Amino acid sequence: xxxxxxxPGDGTGPEQVREGLKVLAAVGAKCGFxxxxxxxxxxxxxxxxxxxxxxxxxxxxxxxFDAIYLGAIGHPxxxxxxxxxxxxxxxxxxxxxxxxxxxxxxFPGVETPVKGKGPEDIDFVVVRENTEGLYAGTGxxxxxxxxxxxxxxxxxxxxxxxxxxxxxxxxxxxxxxxKRKVTLCGKTNVxxxxxxxxxxxxxxxxxxxxxxxxxxxxxxxxxxxxxxxPEWFDVIVTxxxxxxxxxxxxxxxxxxxxxxxxxxxxxxxxSMFEPIGGSAPKYTGKNVINPLAAILAAGMxxxxxxxxxxxxxxxxxVRQVCARHLKSMAAGQMGYSTSEVGDLVVSYL
Ligand code: IPM
Ligand code: MN
Numbered sequence: 001x002x003x004x005x006x007x008p009g010d011g012t013g014p015e016q017v018r019e020g021l022k023v024l025a026a027v028g029a030k031c032g033f034x035x036x037x038x039x040x041x042x043x044x045x046x047x048x049x050x051x052x053x054x055x056x057x058x059x060x061x062x063x064x065f066d067a068i069y070l071g072a073i074g075h076p077x078x079x080x081x082x083x084x085x086x087x088x089x090x091x092x093x094x095x096x097x098x099x100x101x102x103x104x105x106x107f108p109g110v111e112t113p114v115k116g117k118g119p120e121d122i123d124f125v126v127v128r129e130n131t132e133g134l135y136a137g138t139g140x141x142x143x144x145x146x147x148x149x150x151x152x153x154x155x156x157x158x159x160x161x162x163x164x165x166x167x168x169x170x171x172x173x174x175x176x177x178x179k180r181k182v183t184l185c186g187k188t189n190v191x192x193x194x195x196x197x198x199x200x201x202x203x204x205x206x207x208x209x210x211x212x213x214x215x216x217x218x219x220x221x222x223x224x225x226x227x228x229x230p231e232w233f234d235v236i237v238t239x240x241x242x243x244x245x246x247x248x249x250x251x252x253x254x255x256x257x258x259x260x261x262x263x264x265x266x267x268x269x270x271s272m273f274e275p276i277g278g279s280a281p282k283y284t285g286k287n288v289i290n291p292l293a294a295i296l297a298a299g300m301x302x303x304x305x306x307x308x309x310x311x312x313x314x315x316x317x318v319r320q321v322c323a324r325h326l327k328s329m330a331a332g333q334m335g336y337s338t339s340e341v342g343d344l345v346v347s348y349l
Pocket of ligand 1: 084085088089244276
């Protein structure tokens, strides 16, 4: 019996999460596990109605769950940054979810904009540091609003934070057991402090993993190779900002945000799983959004909880649905409604 905290959130988040929970219940029945959910109302709607973003009490309560399942956070009437910092980033930081794990996998039948590449070429995982870097919130203004204004935003890289992220990447690569290669994505030619640390730690820790090949690429070059030679990659490890950027690129080559899932992981604490796309306000309530990203996020949650067979079943069912049914991964163009896609996945479990 697992206890899952559910934050459906804004826009199409609730519709996506509904399908993910449908699939979880169905696969649980097959694999012999059960779960209870507690739903939390946080998001833009709740904030506009009550003025509350994420109370400390909720954060404490969330610590007691086995995992958190999140839909999407973001509301067109709320100023950018309020909900992102107040909910999503706060959860990642305060629950010390120091890894953002983002698989980039092209399923058969899914169209990729990268010409000449197929499922055998596009299958890698980005391990994004999730609590530091430019996201740490260190910085400030001087003389704000004057012609002499200064704005500073500092990238924070701690030895501990970098090391635990890099170690996770090696361990994950070993467990994944594909090409057994970890690529550090950095910018050692310009960010000569931050990525000097990253590179030293990459090799120091890498010495403990002689079975894993090491490679390095600058972030700009990696954007090029992800498009031109995605088959080179197995596990990419990088800082928070670069990880944010290259995983949207990754999402595009795997068929779009409709299928891109991620996990915010604290191996010693409570982890949170989410579709990486936003709240897609214009599709809200229309039953047209693609729920596969949320369903795959639920699959990642199962793997994290140790329900490996159930996780494999979910991924395989999604693979079948992509290969045999969906016309497109785009909202409104799937040839099926959101709930029908959820039902299809259930039928292949
Ligand atoms: C993501 C998102 C977030 C991020 C935003 C919404 C704060 O883009 O999960 O990638 O930048 O991390
Ligand atoms: Mn992002």
